[in-house]
Amino acid sequence: MALLQISEPGQSPNPHERRIAVGIDLGTTHSLVAAVRNGVAECLPDATGAVLLPSVVRYLDAQRRQIGQEALQQQSADPGNTIASVKRLMGRGLADIADAARLPYALVDAPGMVKVRTIAGEKSPVEVSAEILATLRFRAEDSFNDDIFGAVITVPAYFDDAQRQATKDAAQLAGLHVLRLINEPTAAAIAYGLDNASEGVYAVYDLGGGTFDISILRLSAGVFEVLATGGDSALGGDDYDRALADWIVLQSSTQVQGLEDQALLLQAARACKEALSDEDIAPVELSLEAGRIDLSVNRAQFEATTQPLTARTLQAVRKALRDARLQTTDIQGVVLVGGSTRMPQVRAAVADFFEQAPLTNLNPDEVVALGAAIQANQLAGNNPSGNLLLLDVIPLSLGIETMGGLVERIVPRNQTIPTAMAQDFTTYQDGQTALALHVVQGERDLVADCRSLARFELRGIPPMVAGAARIRVTFTVDADGLLHVAAREQGSGVEAQIDVKPSYGLSDDQIARMLQDSFSTAQVDMRARALVEARVDAQRLVLATQSALKADGDLLSAQERADVDAAIDALLASAQGEDAAQIEAISKQLAQVTEAFAAQRMNRGIAQALSGHTLDSLQDSFKT
Amino acid sequence: MNLQSNDFELFGLTQQFAQERGALDARWKALQAQAHPDKFAAQGAAAQRLAMQWSVRINEAYQRLKNPLQRAAYLCELQGAPIQAHSNTAMATAFLMQQIEWREALDDARSVDDLEALAASVDSTQNDLLTLCAQTLDDRQDYPAAVPLVRSLMFIEKFRHDLDARFDALS
Numbered sequence: 001m002a003l004l005q006i007s008e009p010g011q012s013p014n015p016h017e018r019r020i021a022v023g024i025d026l027g028t029t030h031s032l033v034a035a036v037r038n039g040v041a042e043c044l045p046d047a048t049g050a051v052l053l054p055s056v057v058r059y060l061d062a063q064r065r066q067i068g069q070e071a072l073q074q075q076s077a078d079p080g081n082t083i084a085s086v087k088r089l090m091g092r093g094l095a096d097i098a099d100a101a102r103l104p105y106a107l108v109d110a111p112g113m114v115k116v117r118t119i120a121g122e123k124s125p126v127e128v129s130a131e132i133l134a135t136l137r138f139r140a141e142d143s144f145n146d147d148i149f150g151a152v153i154t155v156p157a158y159f160d161d162a163q164r165q166a167t168k169d170a171a172q173l174a175g176l177h178v179l180r181l182i183n184e185p186t187a188a189a190i191a192y193g194l195d196n197a198s199e200g201v202y203a204v205y206d207l208g209g210g211t212f213d214i215s216i217l218r219l220s221a222g223v224f225e226v227l228a229t230g231g232d233s234a235l236g237g238d239d240y241d242r243a244l245a246d247w248i249v250l251q252s253s254t255q256v257q258g259l260e261d262q263a264l265l266l267q268a269a270r271a272c273k274e275a276l277s278d279e280d281i282a283p284v285e286l287s288l289e290a291g292r293i294d295l296s297v298n299r300a301q302f303e304a305t306t307q308p309l310t311a312r313t314l315q316a317v318r319k320a321l322r323d324a325r326l327q328t329t330d331i332q333g334v335v336l337v338g339g340s341t342r343m344p345q346v347r348a349a350v351a352d353f354f355e356q357a358p359l360t361n362l363n364p365d366e367v368v369a370l371g372a373a374i375q376a377n378q379l380a381g382n383n384p385s386g387n388l389l390l391l392d393v394i395p396l397s398l399g400i401e402t403m404g405g406l407v408e409r410i411v412p413r414n415q416t417i418p419t420a421m422a423q424d425f426t427t428y429q430d431g432q433t434a435l436a437l438h439v440v441q442g443e444r445d446l447v448a449d450c451r452s453l454a455r456f457e458l459r460g461i462p463p464m465v466a467g468a469a470r471i472r473v474t475f476t477v478d479a480d481g482l483l484h485v486a487a488r489e490q491g492s493g494v495e496a497q498i499d500v501k502p503s504y505g506l507s508d509d510q511i512a513r514m515l516q517d518s519f520s521t522a523q524v525d526m527r528a529r530a531l532v533e534a535r536v537d538a539q540r541l542v543l544a545t546q547s548a549l550k551a552d553g554d555l556l557s558a559q560e561r562a563d564v565d566a567a568i569d570a571l572l573a574s575a576q577g578e579d580a581a582q583i584e585a586i587s588k589q590l591a592q593v594t595e596a597f598a599a600q601r602m603n604r605g606i607a608q609a610l611s612g613h614t615l616d617s618l619q620d621s622f623k624t
Numbered sequence: 625m626n627l628q629s630n631d632f633e634l635f636g637l638t639q640q641f642a643q644e645r646g647a648l649d650a651r652w653k654a655l656q657a658q659a660h661p662d663k664f665a666a667q668g669a670a671a672q673r674l675a676m677q678w679s680v681r682i683n684e685a686y687q688r689l690k691n692p693l694q695r696a697a698y699l700c701e702l703q704g705a706p707i708q709a710h711s712n713t714a715m716a717t718a719f720l721m722q723q724i725e726w727r728e729a730l731d732d733a734r735s736v737d738d739l740e741a742l743a744a745s746v747d748s749t750q751n752d753l754l755t756l757c758a759q760t761l762d763d764r765q766d767y768p769a770a771v772p773l774v775r776s777l778m779f780i781e782k783f784r785h786d787l788d789a790r791f792d793a794l795s
Binding site for chain 2: 419595610
């Protein structure tokens with residue numbers, strides 16, 4: 001482990017000292033980690049040189065597990081303990097999973113999110129994903145022989161709040177500091193746009209293993225503005241495999257039973273699908289318990305069988321264009337992302353729809369991780385001159401339940417985030433002291449047709465006559481697309497803060513417990529880890545404060561400046577010690593001392609944005 | 625300049641209905657480039673919180689300014705002529721008749737072509753009303769007179785939303 005270097009006040013850190021920040025594409029089929037090295041984003045290979053890590057975890061017993069290629073190879077031998085495509089289970093209840101009965105492993109219904117029954121006990125999809133993320137974290141740490149400062153993790157743009165929160169929990173469980181969750185198509189656009197210096201309106205068509213996303217973005221001068229996004233978080237290459245598997249069964253009139261046979265059949269279908277991307281005809285040869293399957297599939301048969309799936313993607317594309325109030329002719333270019341866009345019928349359908357050949361010059365498997373790495377590098381502060389700015393949107397409307405099971409929309413879909421909306425509620429009975437709220441996400445008018453995100457009660461409302469209380473509930477969606485809710489009774493000032501998370505996600509206690517149990521961190525002394533983290537945070541804060549002083553120190557009076565300098569010195573001194581709690585406490589003090597300074601700097605920044613120079617240069621670039 | 629400034633002040637724009645979309649978009653991006661939480665990711669929690677507040681406020685103002693209906697309503701509110709969308713629902717008879725006609729056409733629409741014809745009629749009425757709104761607000765500065773126009777536009781927006789839902793259902 002490298003030693004931290006904390007520089008003396010007034011002295012800038014070694015320019016070669018940079019923070020290692022990675023981008024991680026946590027995919028349905030496989031996952032990747034990428035980082036910016038020598039100014040260029042690249043995917044990091046494992047010891048064997050492979051960049052793609054199959055998103056497969058096999059539990060061997062209570063202690064041991066295999067992750068990636070090893071696990072994938074054992075899938076048909078041990079289907080019940082080999083968890084593939086876990087991304088489709090993230091943040092989902094049993095009722096949300098359409099094809100639960102067809103999965104080769106057993107699901108258990110659990111409050112909020114399903115679990116998988118394995119030889120090592122019941123595993124949450126969050127835990128399984130954390131194994132994959134931890135493997136990538138170790139890969140990155142080995143590549144750089146250094147600790148990872150933080151990570152940008154990508155999620156499908158169409159992931160709802162529950163799925164995003166589950167992904168963030170998994171990263172935390174894997175010991176990663178999440179700098180930001182970003183949407184996969186946006187990440188692809190970053191990698192693509194910066195590579196090609198593109199300007200204009202682009203569509204990103206992202207068909208992965210288990211999810212489909214369409215995003216319409218405007219690219220200008222380093223700004224990536226998402227105009228509309230849409231998709232289907234349960235439609236991907238897996239569904240093409242399954243459709244083909246069904247067709248094969250129908251043709252061969254063989255009864256396929258048992259988890260092992262089903263796993264073998266799906267594998268054969270996938271291999272056949274992949275072969276058909278290059279060949280016109282591909283064989284399927286299978287020895288199952290029920291007998292042999294021996295037939296060949298031609299491309300036309302495969303395309304006819306899966307045509308409804310491709311049509312479903314185009315329906316989502318139409319809707320996104322309508323949301324953006326654009327025609328196909330407004331689209332400058334179409335970027336293809338995701339391994340499933342290798343299928344010729346998908347490429348043809350997209351080309352046909354947009355009346356132009358899609359752009360495919362970046363590897364569709366890698367482009368998302370590369371874009372995430374570029375964003376991570378900037379967020380870590382390694383590229384202070386960078387002007388990359390992501391203006392993303394919320395993919396699905398947020399609403400609350402009203403009388404009669406109807407939804408009242410609070411935040412409409414495709415609104416730029418971060419965003420906040422306030423709504424006033426009142427009591428309907430004399431002396432009522434509590435109010436129940438039900439937050440849902442989705443586009444339908446009935447609560448029953450939307451996804452339930454959270455039910456919570458506001459307590460402690462002062463007793464008043466019916467209708468007299470005025471409770472303002474504020475819904476905030478942060479830059480990660482995650483919802484936070486706060487409520488305040490306007491008269492009395494009684495406040496309630498609700499984190500939407502515990503209703504379906506993991507509580508912090510659960511995460512702490514899992515962290516202790518988890519393989520990925522078992523060898524790490526928790527206390528040593530806490531100390532390292534406290535020091536890293538302290539270093540981050542000192543550096544940020546110093547650069548702020550350098551830029552805008554003139555805003556402070558001599559006394560204020562002296563206070564800030566003293567707080568910095570105190571923090572540097574405590575960071576030399578071994579007491580994590582003390583370092584955190586003194587970090588907090590520094591943050592408090594600089595709060596007013598931060599507000600002044602923000603005002604100066606805004607004022608500058610409105611004054612001539614910045615604006616003119618932006619407008620110029622806008623015209624081009 | 626602070627979080628309490630009105631939308632026009634925040635964006636450094638003249639307080640009027642007519643706005644140029646390109647200039648508005650450019651200002652929005654310039655402001656977010658200063659205030660977005662991503663610009664403060666490597667800094668402390670206090671800076672993050674502050675950036676979040678500013679970024680949310682800038683997005684709120686942008687949403688309102690870029691939508692002509694919301695911009696008109698906001699101007700009326702600022703000038704002391706509140707819209708009172710929930711309490712005051714009195715509408716001109718002719719306008720209500722047209723609403724009924726549109727509703728019937730929407731119910732009868734069987735194809736995307738039907739919907740597109742209806743959408744064209746709705747959009748044209750909307751554009752006429754917006755032009756009238758611009759004259760009333762900017763040339764005559766008669767804010768109370770603009771209020772019923774804004775309420776009509778709200779009806780149209782609601783209808784347009786239902787129309788889009790039918791597009792989704794039919795395609």
